[in-house]
Amino acid sequence: MVKKVLVVVAVVLGVLVVGLGVAVVVLSSKLEERVAFPQAPLPELRASTDPAVIAQGEYVVRTAGHCTQCHGDYERARPADNTPTVALTGGFAFKLGPLGTLYSANLTPDVDTGIGRRSDQELARTLTTGVLANGQLSFFMRYAASDLSQEDVVAVISYLRSLQPVKRQVPVGGLTRLGKAAFATRTFSADLAPSPAHVPAGPAPSVERGEYLAQHVALCVSCHSRVDATTFLPTGPRAGGGDPDASPGESDADMEFVAPNLTSHPTGVTGKLSEEQFVERLQAGRAYPFSRMPWENLSRMSQGDLRSIYRFLRQLPPVDHDVGPTYRTRGSYGG
Numbered sequence: 001m002v003k004k005v006l007v008v009v010a011v012v013l014g015v016l017v018v019g020l021g022v023a024v025v026v027l028s029s030k031l032e033e034r035v036a037f038p039q040a041p042l043p044e045l046r047a048s049t050d051p052a053v054i055a056q057g058e059y060v061v062r063t064a065g066h067c068t069q070c071h072g073d074y075e076r077a078r079p080a081d082n083t084p085t086v087a088l089t090g091g092f093a094f095k096l097g098p099l100g101t102l103y104s105a106n107l108t109p110d111v112d113t114g115i116g117r118r119s120d121q122e123l124a125r126t127l128t129t130g131v132l133a134n135g136q137l138s139f140f141m142r143y144a145a146s147d148l149s150q151e152d153v154v155a156v157i158s159y160l161r162s163l164q165p166v167k168r169q170v171p172v173g174g175l176t177r178l179g180k181a182a183f184a185t186r187t188f189s190a191d192l193a194p195s196p197a198h199v200p201a202g203p204a205p206s207v208e209r210g211e212y213l214a215q216h217v218a219l220c221v222s223c224h225s226r227v228d229a230t231t232f233l234p235t236g237p238r239a240g241g242g243d244p245d246a247s248p249g250e251s252d253a254d255m256e257f258v259a260p261n262l263t264s265h266p267t268g269v270t271g272k273l274s275e276e277q278f279v280e281r282l283q284a285g286r287a288y289p290f291s292r293m294p295w296e297n298l299s300r301m302s303q304g305d306l307r308s309i310y311r312f313l314r315q316l317p318p319v320d321h322d323v324g325p326t327y328r329t330r331g332s333y334g335g
Contacts, residue, residue: 031175031184034173038135040190042121043128047158056152057159061088064217064305065146065156066297070104073168077249079286080295086161089114089168094140101177102140103170110165120157128151129190138187143232147191147216149198166327186230212314213305214239218298224259239263240319246330249290256330258292258323261335263317270310278310279303288327 047053061067062084073089074081088107095101106114115123120134129148130142148156175183199212214220225234226243242259251256261268270278283306284294324333 009306018048031180032136034184035137035188035320036135037129037131037137037190038185040129040131040135040192042199043124043150043153044121045124046120047159047161048154050231053155054162057129057155057157060148060152060156060190060217061159063297065148066218066274066294067107067156068212069297070140071107077289079289083331084164084300087166087168088163090170091168093173096175096179098176098246099182100175101173102175103173104140106166106168106170107160108166112165112310113158113167113169116165123157123160124153125282127156128195129162129192132188135191139232141190142191145197146219147302149199149216150195152217153195158231170221176284183191201302201304205307205311207308207315209305209310210308214309214312218301218309220262220313224234224262236315237263237319237321240268240314241321242328243332245292247290248292252290254330257288258326259293260323260326261319261321263316263319264314265303265320267320268318270313271318275307275310282306290326
């Protein structure tokens with residue numbers, strides 16, 4: 001009798017495993033069509049050779065927009081090597097465990113391994129919508145990259161075109177079949193919203209400049225808000241603090257970070273720090289080796305821009321949310 005029961009259980013488990021395997025295969029095959037947006041418009045934007053425009057693009061790429069954090073060629077265990085002159089040859093591995101590994105692109109104008117064969121319009125579409133030249137959606141460009149004004153998009157492309165081409169073949173990454181199946185259960189969309197209005201730096205700090213930087217360029221608001229795990233988009237109170245995130249450092253795998261509340265509530269950063277203290281803290285740079293905060297980039301922002309961000313954050317509705325220690329043992333804080 002027991003032997004018969006075991007045989008039945010084994011058969012049921014076998015059917016379940018086969019069924020799960022079939023489901024994974026079916027779901028994974030659907031991902032490509034879910035992330036295909038070949039009809040996403042190609043913006044009629046063109047690179048400039050104006051030195052002022054190129055300098056503006058350099059500031060976005062290497063400082064305010066922190067593009068070098070992911071596209072810079074440096075050892076991730078040494079974030080201080082993300083210097084103002086680090087090569088933009090990509091290759092950073094986004095390791096997603098059993099779901100796969102993705103790599104950042106070479107952004108130099110090399111025709112074989114970089115962006116040399118991409119048109120200005122194709123680059124502009126990727127920057128504004130997240131859609132690559134092949135019509136496929138890039139998860140990171142769609143959900144984790146800056147949302148720039150058209151003026152800054154032109155400036156970024158102009159700067160990238162001005163770089164010396166560097167031949168570096170980035171590994172061909174991708175999702176595993178399991179990863180494709182997991183992502184296929186979600187709904188994705190190209191970012192077809194109008195580009196934000198451009199707010200240039202003025203003679204004095206302003207809330208308007210701070211809003212453009214904090215919401216669209218430096219991404220302070222989205223990174224310091226909770227994120228819906230099914231859409232990858234910020235949810236809950238703006239800049240009220242993020243969710244705990246496991247440290248990416250192999251030497252402190254038992255630790256986690258949490259992006260603090262940035263609002264003016266007494267539990268928030270701008271509720272605790274004066275404008276002077278806020279600027280000093282940002283300019284001081286990194287305190288923890290593996291924090292995902294792009295300290296090397298943001299610490300080099302102009303003082304006027306840092307003050308603008310502070311003044312904008314102070315205007316947000318205060319959020320009563322004490323995130324606890326921002327660097328701590330995983331699961332140690334229940335707040």
